[in-house]
Amino acid sequence: MRNPPVNSLSLEFLTELLISLEKLENDKTFHGIIITSDCPGIFSAGLDLTEMCGRDPEHYAEYWKAVQEMWLRFYLSNLVVIAAINGVSPAGGCLLSLTCDYRVLANNPKYAIGLNETLLGIVAPFWFKDTLVNTIGHRSAERALQLGLLFPPAEALRVGVVDQVVPEDQVQSTARLVMAQWLDIPDHARQLTKTLMRKPTADRLLTERDADIQNFVRFICKDSIQKSLHAYLEKLKQKKG
Numbered sequence: 001m002r003n004p005p006v007n008s009l010s011l012e013f014l015t016e017l018l019i020s021l022e023k024l025e026n027d028k029t030f031h032g033i034i035i036t037s038d039c040p041g042i043f044s045a046g047l048d049l050t051e052m053c054g055r056d057p058e059h060y061a062e063y064w065k066a067v068q069e070m071w072l073r074f075y076l077s078n079l080v081v082i083a084a085i086n087g088v089s090p091a092g093g094c095l096l097s098l099t100c101d102y103r104v105l106a107n108n109p110k111y112a113i114g115l116n117e118t119l120l121g122i123v124a125p126f127w128f129k130d131t132l133v134n135t136i137g138h139r140s141a142e143r144a145l146q147l148g149l150l151f152p153p154a155e156a157l158r159v160g161v162v163d164q165v166v167p168e169d170q171v172q173s174t175a176r177l178v179m180a181q182w183l184d185i186p187d188h189a190r191q192l193t194k195t196l197m198r199k200p201t202a203d204r205l206l207t208e209r210d211a212d213i214q215n216f217v218r219f220i221c222k223d224s225i226q227k228s229l230h231a232y233l234e235k236l237k238q239k240k241g
């Protein structure tokens with residue numbers, strides 16, 4: 001991913017990601033992809049806050065549809081998808097890595113990962129929650145979501161948000177080793193098993209997709225939510241100077 005400075009998931013970047021995924025899926029010589037970041041120290045800062053602040057309802061609806069699409073397409077991809085997490089990965093960045101089949105995180109105490117939405121005064125939607133529950137179990141997910149926990153590497157491994165923590169200079173090579181192991185499995189059997197495991201979760205969003213968009217637009221248009229998001233963005237900007 002190369003969307004400097006922080007790989008935020010803007011509408012444009014999400015669209016590019018989806019086009020890239022589709023191209024790789026349609027090229028039958030590809031069987032797996034490794035998602036990693038070209039922005040030093042940052043895997044992805046998550047959803048682009050500027051797409052959710054000070055825009056009109058039509059824009060929020062279009063943006064949310066793209067976020068849903070990203071989740072559905074990566075979560076259900078027939079390819080083996082591995083996240084080589086070489087930086088901090090909050091909220092939507094964590095969600096993207098949770099869609100993957102396997103997560104390798106660099107052992108750097110600055111690289112926290114988690115769904116921290118509550119810290120911004122917003123609520124992780126049910127499909128963010130379901131993805132986390134499927135990964136770390138109900139109790140750990142409940143605690144992590146309510147507290148908006150961002151896990152440093154050792155904690156992330158302990159709770160199961162990531163599958164492996166390795167020295168920073170071994171993230172890519174480890175991801176490639178893991179990929180080789182996954183590609184050794186007969187592809188049709190692996191793909192069907194993935195679908196079996198994930199389809200019920202994806203179906204829940206598919207059947208409630210329009211209602212979920214309406215919920216998002218209603219929620220994000222609230223004055224109180226807009227104020228929280230503006231204040232959070234301002235805090236990020238003031239950090240510098």
Ligand SMILES: CCCCC/C=C\C/C=C\CC/C=C/CC(=O)SCCNC(=O)CCNC(=O)[C@H](O)C(C)(C)COP(=O)(O)OP(=O)(O)OC[C@H]1O[C@@H](n2cnc3c(N)ncnc32)[C@H](O)[C@@H]1OP(=O)(O)O
Binds near residue numbers: 006088091123124
């Ligand atoms: C019961 C009812 C339920 C209804 C539910 C319905 C709907 C749900 C509603 C809402 C759900 C919405 C879900 C959102 C999930 C998300 O992903 S929100 C985004 C969360 N992301 C974060 O909190 C990360 C914020 N960023 C940072 O912490 C830091 O930037 C960083 C990633 C750690 C990097 O730090 P660093 O010091 O290197 O860089 P800067 O902080 O200086 O940032 C540089 C530059 O980038 C801008 N920026 C950072 N993050 C974002 C972002 N996510 N979006 C947009 N822009 C971002 C930052 O402002 C700086 O800008 P500049 O000052 O103009 O250079």
